[in-house]
Amino acid sequence: TNHAELIARLPKAELHLHIEGSFEPEMMMELAERNRIEIPFKTLEEAKAAYDFANLQEFLDLYYQGMNVLRTEQDFHDLTWAYLLRAKADNVRHVEMFYDPQAHTERGVAFGTVTEGILSALERGQQELGITSELIMSFLRHLSEDDGFALLDESKPWHDKFVGVGLDSSEVGHPPLKFERLFAKCRELGFKLCLHAGEEGPPAYVREALLDIGADRIDHGNRAMEDSALIEILRDSQTPLTNCPLSNLALCVIDDLRDSPLKAQLEAGLLVTVNSDDPAYFGGYIGKNYEAIQKALDLTDEQLVQLARNSFTASFLPDDEKARLI
Numbered sequence: 196t197n198h199a200e201l202i203a204r205l206p207k208a209e210l211h212l213h214i215e216g217s218f219e220p221e222m223m224m225e226l227a228e229r230n231r232i233e234i235p236f237k238t239l240e241e242a243k244a245a246y247d248f249a250n251l252q253e254f255l256d257l258y259y260q261g262m263n264v265l266r267t268e269q270d271f272h273d274l275t276w277a278y279l280l281r282a283k284a285d286n287v288r289h290v291e292m293f294y295d296p297q298a299h300t301e302r303g304v305a306f307g308t309v310t311e312g313i314l315s316a317l318e319r320g321q322q323e324l325g326i327t328s329e330l331i332m333s334f335l336r337h338l339s340e341d342d343g344f345a346l347l348d349e350s351k352p353w354h355d356k357f358v359g360v361g362l363d364s365s366e367v368g369h370p371p372l373k374f375e376r377l378f379a380k381c382r383e384l385g386f387k388l389c390l391h392a393g394e395e396g397p398p399a400y401v402r403e404a405l406l407d408i409g410a411d412r413i414d415h416g417n418r419a420m421e422d423s424a425l426i427e428i429l430r431d432s433q434t435p436l437t438n439c440p441l442s443n444l445a446l447c448v449i450d451d452l453r454d455s456p457l458k459a460q461l462e463a464g465l466l467v468t469v470n471s472d473d474p475a476y477f478g479g480y481i482g483k484n485y486e487a488i489q490k491a492l493d494l495t496d497e498q499l500v501q502l503a504r505n506s507f508t509a510s511f512l513p514d515d516e517k518a519r520l521i
């Protein structure tokens with residue numbers, strides 16, 4: 196059968212997408228001009244040439260530099276809208292989107308400017324494209340727990356707009372337990388907890404996220420596969436893992452897509468999903484991630500259907516909505 200056709204046809208949910216990571220160089224150049232900001236490249240080719248990463252930190256340095264161009268509510272609206280159009284083209288029906296407010300407030304862009312720009316585009320996506328969405332406010336783990344508490348406080352007027360909170364940025368040296376009190380507070384407030392763990396960090400970080408913090412989802416989770424007891428816990432609890440194949444390849448988490456743990460995770464009965472992470476930087480949106488990993492791991496039609504079903508099962512949609520979308 197034609198896998199690309201099946202992939203295009205399958206309704207999908209995207210659960211691991213950083214909206215700032217969907218900032219395409221074309222739009223970056225456009226907004227740089229609109230906002231009269233200097234950027235370090237003049238052509239698309241120069242931008243793409245810089246997107247050659249040896250690890251997570253090399254990517255993050257460019258990611259934070261790129262978003263410096265985003266200044267106004269309209270910028271955040273336009274960024275989010277452009278992503279939603281691409282998601283629509285890939286038959287995404289539901290998205291649970293991360294954003295990194297601290298990366299904007301730190302450089303003087305107000306929390307409300309960022310958040311309202313994104314929210315108005317998500318609302319428009321629901322109205323005009325029929326894509327439902329949730330927003331996940333992510334804490335930067337290279338900053339302190341107190342910085343996290345300050346963000347939680349600043350975001351208070353918008354708390355009913357977030358389904359959950361996340362933890363991202365530089366992983367090694369910043370274990371989940373650094374944020375134990377913060378996540379306990381977030382849980383108390385009713386937020387779902389989504390933690391990046393086991394992308395570069397050891398299996399112990401996945402254990403902390405799951406067993407000490409009580410994560411509802413593990414983002415990436417690749418290195419959980421080094422710990423057989425942890426694999427059993429993930430299977431028994433059906434805790435979702437949001438795998439990002441092209442991200443793993445671009446950040447050298449794996450040397451080859453054939454080394455992706457995704458098929459082994461499926462075969463072990465884990466609730467694994469396919470996502471794009473930072474598609475403007477890693478070479479493809481969700482459809483391309485499905486296509487690339489299908490090819491590399493020779494996934495069957497049944498496995499592709501399972502992955503798409505998993506994406507809804509692993510979402511924070513209410514059960515009746517899941518049933519309607521699957």
Ligand code: HPA
Nearest residue numbers: 213363364365391472473
């Ligand atoms: N890992 C950690 N932090 C991030 C990522 C990622 O893949 N993308 C954006 N922030």
Ligand code: ZN
Nearest residue numbers: 213363414472
């Ligand atoms: Zn991520």
